[in-house]
Amino acid sequence: MFSKTLIANRGEIACRITKTARRLGIATVAVYSDADRACLHVAVADEAFRIGPPPARESYLDGAKILAVAQRCGAQAIHPGYGFLAENAEFAEACAKAGVVFIGPPASAIRAMGDKAQANALMQKAGVPMAPGYHGGMQDEALLAREALRVGYPVLLKPSAGGGGKGMKIAEGPADFYEKLASAKREALSAFGDERIILEKYLLRPRHVEVQIFSDNAGNFVHLFDRDCSLQRRHQKIVEEAPAPQVPEALRQAMREAALRAARAVGYVGAGTVEFMFSPEDGAFYFLEMNTRLQVEHPVTEMISGLDLVEWQIRVAAGGNLPLRQEEISGRGAAVEARLYAEDPARGFLPQAGRLAHLRFPDTGPFLRVDTGFRAGDEIPVDYDPMIAKVVAWGADREEAVLRLGSALGEVSVAGPSTNLELLAAIAADESFLTAPQDTGFVERSLESLLPGDKTADARAVTLAAIGLICERRAAARESARRSPDPWSPWNKMNGWRLNGEARETLRLYEILPDGGREHRLDVTYLRQGFHFDLNGARFFCANGELAGDGTLEANLDGHRFKAVWLRHGQELLVFLGRGAPYRFDERPPVAAAPGQERAAGRLTAPMPGRIAALLVAPGERVAANQPLLVLEAMKMEHLLRAPKDGIVKKFNHQIGDQALEGDELVTFESGNA
Numbered sequence: 001m002f003s004k005t006l007i008a009n010r011g012e013i014a015c016r017i018t019k020t021a022r023r024l025g026i027a028t029v030a031v032y033s034d035a036d037r038a039c040l041h042v043a044v045a046d047e048a049f050r051i052g053p054p055p056a057r058e059s060y061l062d063g064a065k066i067l068a069v070a071q072r073c074g075a076q077a078i079h080p081g082y083g084f085l086a087e088n089a090e091f092a093e094a095c096a097k098a099g100v101v102f103i104g105p106p107a108s109a110i111r112a113m114g115d116k117a118q119a120n121a122l123m124q125k126a127g128v129p130m131a132p133g134y135h136g137g138m139q140d141e142a143l144l145a146r147e148a149l150r151v152g153y154p155v156l157l158k159p160s161a162g163g164g165g166k167g168m169k170i171a172e173g174p175a176d177f178y179e180k181l182a183s184a185k186r187e188a189l190s191a192f193g194d195e196r197i198i199l200e201k202y203l204l205r206p207r208h209v210e211v212q213i214f215s216d217n218a219g220n221f222v223h224l225f226d227r228d229c230s231l232q233r234r235h236q237k238i239v240e241e242a243p244a245p246q247v248p249e250a251l252r253q254a255m256r257e258a259a260l261r262a263a264r265a266v267g268y269v270g271a272g273t274v275e276f277m278f279s280p281e282d283g284a285f286y287f288l289e290m291n292t293r294l295q296v297e298h299p300v301t302e303m304i305s306g307l308d309l310v311e312w313q314i315r316v317a318a319g320g321n322l323p324l325r326q327e328e329i330s331g332r333g334a335a336v337e338a339r340l341y342a343e344d345p346a347r348g349f350l351p352q353a354g355r356l357a358h359l360r361f362p363d364t365g366p367f368l369r370v371d372t373g374f375r376a377g378d379e380i381p382v383d384y385d386p387m388i389a390k391v392v393a394w395g396a397d398r399e400e401a402v403l404r405l406g407s408a409l410g411e412v413s414v415a416g417p418s419t420n421l422e423l424l425a426a427i428a429a430d431e432s433f434l435t436a437p438q439d440t441g442f443v444e445r446s447l448e449s450l451l452p453g454d455k456t457a458d459a460r461a462v463t464l465a466a467i468g469l470i471c472e473r474r475a476a477a478r479e480s481a482r483r484s485p486d487p488w489s490p491w492n493k494m495n496g497w498r499l500n501g502e503a504r505e506t507l508r509l510y511e512i513l514p515d516g517g518r519e520h521r522l523d524v525t526y527l528r529q530g531f532h533f534d535l536n537g538a539r540f541f542c543a544n545g546e547l548a549g550d551g552t553l554e555a556n557l558d559g560h561r562f563k564a565v566w567l568r569h570g571q572e573l574l575v576f577l578g579r580g581a582p583y584r585f586d587e588r589p590p591v592a593a594a595p596g597q598e599r600a601a602g603r604l605t606a607p608m609p610g611r612i613a614a615l616l617v618a619p620g621e622r623v624a625a626n627q628p629l630l631v632l633e634a635m636k637m638e639h640l641l642r643a644p645k646d647g648i649v650k651k652f653n654h655q656i657g658d659q660a661l662e663g664d665e666l667v668t669f670e671s672g673n674a
Helices: 011-023 042-043 063-073 089-098 106-116 116-125 141-151 174-192 247-265 298-305 310-318 398-408 421-429 431-435 443-450 458-485
Strands: 004-009 026-031 049-053 077-079 155-159 168-169 197-201 207-215 221-233 234-241 270-279 284-291 335-343 356-361 367-371 387-395 412-416 503-511 516-529 530-535 539-546 552-557 560-570 572-576 583-586 610-615 628-634 635-642 647-652 667-669
Touching: 004 011, 011 026, 011 042, 011 310, 011 367, 026 063, 042 431, 042 628, 049 063, 063 077, 063 398, 077 310, 089 106, 106 116, 106 284, 106 503, 116 168, 116 197, 116 247, 116 284, 116 367, 141 174, 141 197, 155 174, 168 174, 174 197, 174 610, 174 628, 174 635, 197 234, 207 247, 207 284, 207 310, 221 298, 234 298, 234 421, 247 270, 247 284, 270 310, 298 310, 298 367, 298 387, 335 398, 335 443, 356 560, 387 398, 398 421, 398 431, 398 539, 412 560, 412 572, 421 431, 421 443, 443 628, 443 635, 458 503, 458 516, 458 552, 458 560, 458 583, 572 647
Parallel strands: 004 026, 004 077, 026 049
Antiparallel strands: 155 168, 155 197, 207 221, 207 270, 221 234, 234 335, 270 284, 335 387, 356 412, 367 387, 503 516, 503 583, 516 530, 530 539, 539 552, 552 560, 560 572, 572 583, 610 628, 628 635, 647 667
């Protein structure tokens, strides 16, 4: 067993690997970029080393720097997690040459399965079912267009050198083929350093089913069951479950055997996942790709098997055999995982960045697991994938697991950047998902019904906001009294004490809503045992509350007890009550724009910080509203920005490769031509 391991990753997966390493008595070494110096994965490791500035190519993708740190600190092994260098054959080879164990498959297997064209040829030879497509090395655009016609639209364009959904595009027909091809090539080059593309027939309503496999250096191979990962957006998974539901047993066994054949064909060692597209209508399944690493969704397999896949990885890398034979591995119940992302589903799942003012998860236990790399107060940087956490629930059957997941998501509260929390909760509560697995287009088709409508605060929520504010004032008064030369003076009290009669006050809270907001006037009477609230005609005759330091607000409204979360985020007051996003209030009325300072209509501004990846028109060109103008690359994704109006592009304010800040005006339109 290793005595010290370096974890060449960040965020939740680095924290998760550290947890197993610590249980095994292995010292851990973290690496971090300047953007991550205060992150959780740095805090939980035994040692940590800076490896560069925020861009991944200058830090987490710089294998030479990471290997130098491993040699400097005496780490015997490097665990790459997933993403970054996890499927980099050159890095695996460099580790071997330096005498550092790479906790993953041999470089030959990574190279064989990382090159999609080569992988598909190997899979055909091994008898693994393949989807119609073009997997050749010739990359002439005209040739690829002809191959797309031969395969038949719609076609899926996939980077030959990578996976995880990055760079994947769907071309609906010849009209958009070249645009999608150019975008796929740019993302592939950015993410994997290789712009080669393969084509596959796009199945209209498939399910995404994968098989977890494991092998060792002695030639032992096992599968650890299967998973369904069909709920996706932007070709990336957001909800996964194990085992894959409603798959006929004979077909399930055929998939598992095909996965093991695929692993044997490349001399695989360690943890891997063979992914298939599965057509429920005719029972056909086709090889999609093999991920030569630990998957993001591995917790659902661990929950049903009771096994620690990271421990298995470490033991196999250290020269040990698989801990169990196939007949000794059993599955129990079902598990479902939801990925909590900082993103805005209502704006095309636009990634978000910023400070997590508040982050709270439910208590974990045998039936519930939360993997995260963030704490309240941490910053989500713009340079990396915006996943905040994974919430995983187990049940005796699928229905119980989904219900437990929904309950757990209801206890999650987060403030700061927008998240997909309410979307995940809606999926878990959706009757069609609860009763049957869905295909890969489910989220996109159902998005309008799954997204929450604008919710406005009722009298209870407004009153709780006011109670929290009064409790905050009292806490400040107590602190002031503590520092006062006369701490017992009645003038230091904030409980409405008066020498004669009852104290009254009018509070005005301004609810922040998408359309601007609305005012709530609360007339407060301070009583000996609490308050009397009169709110727009709604009355609470006896109200009181206690606000804890962690934001927990316990309140009593006319004998009805509530528990909420109340906190201040800048000038805003946030009230989490029940599921979903918080109610937002401000003590001040919204500030109207000064005359002449109104936001100009039809401006094209950066929706988030990012790098200009492509300019799609030339200065001086007349454009129509909604015409693609430029591509912004942010958080490992491309975002196509379109013209907000008809007009003439006078100039682009940033050039290819420039960094744009959120809110930067990207295009200047010719005056008088809009």
